[in-house]
Amino acid sequence: MGEAKTTDTDAAPDTDGADHKQAVKAPGDPAVWRVLLPVPLAGPLDYAGPPDLQIGAVVEVPLGSRRVVGAVWGPAEPGDAAVPAARLKAIERVFEVPALPDTTRRFVDWMAGYTLAPPGQVLQMALSCPAALVAEEPEAVVALAADLPAEPAPPFKWTAPRRRVVEQARELPAMPAAELARQVGCGVPVIRGLIEAGVLATHWRPRAAVPPRYRPGHAPADLSADQAAAASRLCDTVAAGGYSVTLIDGVTGSGKTEVYFEAIATALAGGRQVLVLLPEIALTAQWLERFEARFGAAPTQWHSRLTPLARRRAWRAAAEGTAKVVVGARSALMLPYPDLGLIVVDEEHEPAFKQEDGVHYHARDMAVTRAFLGEIPAVLCSATPSLETLVNVERGRYGQVVLPRRFGGAVLPEVAAIDLRADPPERGNFLSPPLLAEAAATLARGEQVLLFLNRRGYAPLTLCRSCGHRLRCPNCEAWLVDHRLGRRLVCHHCGYTRSVPPACPECGAVDSLTPIGPGVERIAEEVAAVLPEARTLLLTSDHLRGTADLADKMRRIRDGEVDVVIGTQLIAKGHHFPGLTLVGVVDADLGLAGGDPRAAERTYQLLSQVAGRAGRADRPGRVRLQTYDPDQPVLAALLSGDRDAFLEVEAAERAARHLPPFGRLAAIVVSAPTAAAADDAAQALARAAPRAPGLEILGPADPPLAVLQRRHRRRLLAKARREVRLQPILKDWLGRVRLPGSVRVTVDIDPYSFM
Ligand code: ADP
Numbered sequence: 001m002g003e004a005k006t007t008d009t010d011a012a013p014d015t016d017g018a019d020h021k022q023a024v025k026a027p028g029d030p031a032v033w034r035v036l037l038p039v040p041l042a043g044p045l046d047y048a049g050p051p052d053l054q055i056g057a058v059v060e061v062p063l064g065s066r067r068v069v070g071a072v073w074g075p076a077e078p079g080d081a082a083v084p085a086a087r088l089k090a091i092e093r094v095f096e097v098p099a100l101p102d103t104t105r106r107f108v109d110w111m112a113g114y115t116l117a118p119p120g121q122v123l124q125m126a127l128s129c130p131a132a133l134v135a136e137e138p139e140a141v142v143a144l145a146a147d148l149p150a151e152p153a154p155p156f157k158w159t160a161p162r163r164r165v166v167e168q169a170r171e172l173p174a175m176p177a178a179e180l181a182r183q184v185g186c187g188v189p190v191i192r193g194l195i196e197a198g199v200l201a202t203h204w205r206p207r208a209a210v211p212p213r214y215r216p217g218h219a220p221a222d223l224s225a226d227q228a229a230a231a232s233r234l235c236d237t238v239a240a241g242g243y244s245v246t247l248i249d250g251v252t253g254s255g256k257t258e259v260y261f262e263a264i265a266t267a268l269a270g271g272r273q274v275l276v277l278l279p280e281i282a283l284t285a286q287w288l289e290r291f292e293a294r295f296g297a298a299p300t301q302w303h304s305r306l307t308p309l310a311r312r313r314a315w316r317a318a319a320e321g322t323a324k325v326v327v328g329a330r331s332a333l334m335l336p337y338p339d340l341g342l343i344v345v346d347e348e349h350e351p352a353f354k355q356e357d358g359v360h361y362h363a364r365d366m367a368v369t370r371a372f373l374g375e376i377p378a379v380l381c382s383a384t385p386s387l388e389t390l391v392n393v394e395r396g397r398y399g400q401v402v403l404p405r406r407f408g409g410a411v412l413p414e415v416a417a418i419d420l421r422a423d424p425p426e427r428g429n430f431l432s433p434p435l436l437a438e439a440a441a442t443l444a445r446g447e448q449v450l451l452f453l454n455r456r457g458y459a460p461l462t463l464c465r466s467c468g469h470r471l472r473c474p475n476c477e478a479w480l481v482d483h484r485l486g487r488r489l490v491c492h493h494c495g496y497t498r499s500v501p502p503a504c505p506e507c508g509a510v511d512s513l514t515p516i517g518p519g520v521e522r523i524a525e526e527v528a529a530v531l532p533e534a535r536t537l538l539l540t541s542d543h544l545r546g547t548a549d550l551a552d553k554m555r556r557i558r559d560g561e562v563d564v565v566i567g568t569q570l571i572a573k574g575h576h577f578p579g580l581t582l583v584g585v586v587d588a589d590l591g592l593a594g595g596d597p598r599a600a601e602r603t604y605q606l607l608s609q610v611a612g613r614a615g616r617a618d619r620p621g622r623v624r625l626q627t628y629d630p631d632q633p634v635l636a637a638l639l640s641g642d643r644d645a646f647l648e649v650e651a652a653e654r655a656a657r658h659l660p661p662f663g664r665l666a667a668i669v670v671s672a673p674t675a676a677a678a679d680d681a682a683q684a685l686a687r688a689a690p691r692a693p694g695l696e697i698l699g700p701a702d703p704p705l706a707v708l709q710r711r712h713r714r715r716l717l718a719k720a721r722r723e724v725r726l727q728p729i730l731k732d733w734l735g736r737v738r739l740p741g742s743v744r745v746t747v748d749i750d751p752y753s754f755m
């Protein structure tokens with residue numbers, strides 16, 4: 001990259017229009033522009049370009065031997081451009097897409113500063129759809145020729161289909177030949193013959209996807225008094241504009257979605273864009289149908305399962321401002337909205353909002369930042385809000401509206417524990433006699449049962465009964481999970497799979513490998529044996545063929561074509577099953593162990609969500625939690641239904657230990673090809689560890705997964721009081737230590753994964 005030079009974003013000037021004009025020289029002279037590129041550098045590089053470029057313009061530039069796409073980040077400061085424009089490499093192409101808005105650019109810089117990711121890597125998330133940068137090819141359409149020949153020249157002959165086409169084409173708009181053939185009900189050659197004879201004419205037109213038209217007043221719900229009060233507060237904040245955050249704190253089934261739909265209606269009536277973030281798993285056909293029923297058109301979707309064409313159109317529509325409502329998973333936050341007026345984060349407590357690779361960010365937290373930078377309202381929504389959010393409510397930073405009751409008089413389910421020490425399942429089984437008895441009674445009443453276990457596969461561990469050997473992944477320090485569906489053993493961390501060996505690979509004993517513990521597939525097997533009459537459905541990501549399949553399975557449950565559903569967390573979110581009245585949690589203790597300070601909170605959230613599936617309509621629901629420790633605080637809270645008391649204790653404990661949200665954490669994970677290299681690197685970092693009041697550096701330690709994808713890992717944890725700004729300290733620390741090229745260091749500010 002020779003002449004180009006980097007600048008540090010910390011020293012970045014304001015990239016507003018005033019600066020821009022100052023830097024512009026005589027018209028026509030090339031100017032020096034700072035261009036941010038999707039490479040791991042500390043900041044933008046200088047390039048020569050036309051003086052009238054817009055800041056934020058998306059451009060292509062040479063970088064070494066490559067061409068890369070980046071964005072103009074600002075003009076070079078006068079005096080800063082040590083290299084004159086004439087000697088710099090030039091911007092080679094300016095894409096015809098809207099320049100990245102000021103808010104988007106500030107958001108990228110802010111996020112890079114917060115996550116310690118290179119700003120170019122954050123920018124790449126905003127420019128995540130290169131195909132969208134060029135306009136779609138125009139399409140050929142045919143219509144009756146304007147100067148229709150009176151009688152086409154021979155050898156042309158009129159046939160019945162040809163006459164039919166001409167007759168109908170008079171009434172139809174121009175359309176692609178194949179489409180016309182389909183509408184008329186003839187073959188494409190018939191159309192081609194008419195084109196050759198000059199009866200039909202072809203022309204090209206741009207492929208314009210017609211933006212959906214939402215009607216804010218299309219079909220509003222008839223809100224209950226609670227709902228109406230909540231909605232009117234939200235609508236007021238949206239109408240007032242400006243930055244605010246409001247939590248909708250409402251029990252499952254209270255109508256939170258209906259309430260935030262009203263806020264969306266207000267934003268739409270003001271003509272602005274709206275973003276709804278949902279955890280990918282909750283972005284279901286059911287949600288989309290509800291939205292469309294309410295607003296008269298479907299929202300623009302943004303998630304990992306889009307087709308390339310849908311993706312490209314969605315990016316462009318969001319960037320051009322024609323996509324008025326975008327609903328998506330966390331990455332939708334990064335689209336360059338020119339006129340965002342509201343962000344809704346549904347299921348705000350969901351850990352799935354935390355991105356764990358590339359740029360480590362939490363989409364809920366970043367949504368709040370985006371709202372702040374864009375000076376717009378954000379709405380967070382949950383039945384089990386995160387402690388982070390509740391603390392912000394308590395401190396008066398966030399507003400709160402509460403929906404304490406289920407809509408339409410449905411009562412919350414009755415929750416009870418089944419103590420497995422007193423009522424153990426039969427040997428080799430996992431469902432206790434009291435749970436089975438209740439399940440049988442529920443089925444006898446013609447109602448449905450959900451058995452929840454958040455563990456995919458048949459068994460989490462396979463053990464040799466002769467020598468005690470455990471089958472592990474060769475790439476990771478993890479057990480292989482037995483998946484009976486595909487008759488494979490699978491590593492859930494790297495995807496490694498193998499067939500089940502006929503003999504123990506360690507001692508050679510034949511027929512001695514035994515599955516240990518349950519996964520959902522094993523529960524399904526048990527249900528088939530003990531409730532043979534029941535129609536069962538196993539619902540996990542392994543047993544799904546795409547979204548249509550999921551929608552179909554959800555419909556079958558809703559329509560009562562299924563008696564017993566056995567599922568992982570896939571089933572826990574936001575679905576409505578009117579006939580479901582019993583929820584059995586197979587292992588309520590799962591997820592409580594481990595070093596994650598949020599383990600208790602998360603378990604509480606997940607189990608509350610699952611419990612919320614029971615008894616949503618006219619029949620009351622029951623929830624049974626199988627446990628070895630019914631006195632455990634999380635279970636006690638679920639049993640008493642006293643969420644706030646639980647959270648108070650949880651908050652007090654975390655505050656005492658200065659854990660988030662009362663203190664700051666950052667994980668520094670070192671990985672290397674060998675254990676020795678990982679140790680050396682971790683020790684080198686530990687020796688250089690910063691010292692500051694209120695800051696502790698813990699480790700290095702072996703994480704639970706000390707080997708992952710063939711790389712050896714060591715973990716350091718920076719733990720600080722709230723008032724300490726961790727980022728500059730970490731940046732300085734990591735900048736001071738030189739490590740070999742084979743060592744990778746990742747920083748995770750406010751980690752959610754402690755693997
Ligand atoms: P939550 O998001 O709080 O779990 P939902 O918004 O999904 O609750 O509402 C629960 C159910 O009650 C849905 O089927 C929804 O359509 C229905 N519902 C909620 N409020 C109303 C209302 N005001 N009028 C009609 N149906 C409503």
Ligand code: ZN
Nearest residue numbers: 473476491494
């Ligand atoms: Zn693995």
